[in-house]
Amino acid sequence: MKITPMKTTLKFSTLILALGLSSMAMQAYAFGDADSMSEGPYTQQFKALDTDNDGTLTYSEAKKDKVYAKGIRAADLDNDKTLDEKEYSDYKAKVQNKNTKRVVNDSVITAKTKAELLKDEGFKSMKISVETHQGVVLLSGFVENEAQIKQAETIAGAIEGVKSVKNSLVVKSN
Numbered sequence: 482m483k484i485t486p487m488k489t490t491l492k493f494s495t496l497i498l499a500l501g502l503s504s505m506a507m508q509a510y511a512f513g514d515a516d517s518m519s520e521g522p523y524t525q526q527f528k529a530l531d532t533d534n535d536g537t538l539t540y541s542e543a544k545k546d547k548v549y550a551k552g553i554r555a556a557d558l559d560n561d562k563t564l565d566e567k568e569y570s571d572y573k574a575k576v577q578n579k580n581t582k583r584v585v586n587d588s589v590i591t592a593k594t595k596a597e598l599l600k601d602e603g604f605k606s607m608k609i610s611v612e613t614h615q616g617v618v619l620l621s622g623f624v625e626n627e628a629q630i631k632q633a634e635t636i637a638g639a640i641e642g643v644k645s646v647k648n649s650l651v652v653k654s655n
């Protein structure tokens with residue numbers, strides 16, 4: 482007869498303990514969720530733009546980020562006039578990849594142009610500076626004669642990815 486109430490008390494306190502633990506676990510989960518679990522690389526930026534905090538960006542919200550001022554229709558894949566976080570971050574990643582590629586291409590163009598110029602005996606002793614920005618190659622420095630100026634420009638213009646050549650080469654005056 483004495484055992485039953487003890488058991489009940491034990492069960493009751495176990496239940497309280499279990500409830501306490503599970504609510505602590507839920508709180509920990511909730512904190513974890515807010516801090517890191519759903520965070521992508523663009524989550525903070527997305528939240529900053531979402532001024533009414535409804536989880537989507539209207540065109541006017543998104544356009545505060547200049548990346549979307551031009552490309553908003555391309556970003557809005559389901560064409561519902563708002564960007565959800567996935568649409569936002571996919572487009573952002575795409576644009577940033579493109580930018581990274583462009584920078585790589587510029588340095589590849591510079592390296593290839595220098596290599597091609599060095600293959601030519603006439604340019605080996607010249608100090609020709611090559612710079613590339615967004616596919617535009619700038620040649621500068623001193624060469625021996627007018628023909629070399631043209632030749633360097635032709636060589637640079639033939640490199641893959643070159644949009645145009647700005648030729649600032651000059652003939653040595655001595």
Ligand SMILES: [Ca+2]
Pocket residue numbers: 531532533534535536537538539542
């Ligand atoms: Ca919004």
Ligand SMILES: [Ca+2]
Pocket residue numbers: 557558559560561562563564565568
């Ligand atoms: Ca959309």
